[in-house]
Amino acid sequence: MHEVALATQIARIVARHTPAPVRYVNITIGARRGVVPASLTYAWNFVTSGTSLAGSTLQCTYQPAILACTTGHTSTIDDPRLPVCPLCQASGTWVDENPFTVTSIDLA
Numbered sequence: 001m002h003e004v005a006l007a008t009q010i011a012r013i014v015a016r017h018t019p020a021p022v023r024y025v026n027i028t029i030g031a032r033r034g035v036v037p038a039s040l041t042y043a044w045n046f047v048t049s050g051t052s053l054a055g056s057t058l059q060c061t062y063q064p065a066i067l068a069c070t071t072g073h074t075s076t077i078d079d080p081r082l083p084v085c086p087l088c089q090a091s092g093t094w095v096d097e098n099p100f101t102v103t104s105i106d107l108a
């Protein structure tokens with residue numbers, strides 16, 4: 001469960017650069033990052049317990065994977081493990097940004 005390690009790193013960075021108290025930390029995660037948002041927000045709660053970020057909420061915006069296949073389709077892919085077009089089964093390339101970004105921090 002690498003979400004615990006990710007939550008720990010995000011909390012360290014936010015705590016270092018933000019005066020407490022923090023209400024919300026908003027992040028955007030690309031589907032190809034292999035992160036389960038619900039696990040990350042769950043990990044956030046116990047990683048920040050007893051720290052200056054205790055009581056804050058990690059809000060995840062999940063950005064889907066987008067594939068452009070060699071025959072010209074552009075598709076949103078729910079399971080981005082293989083770059084295969086769901087319409088024609090041709091291979092393709094990922095054209096989404098696949099972010100892992102802290103987009104904003106809301107102070108209390």
Ligand SMILES: [Zn+2]
Binds near residue numbers: 071085
């Ligand atoms: Zn296709």
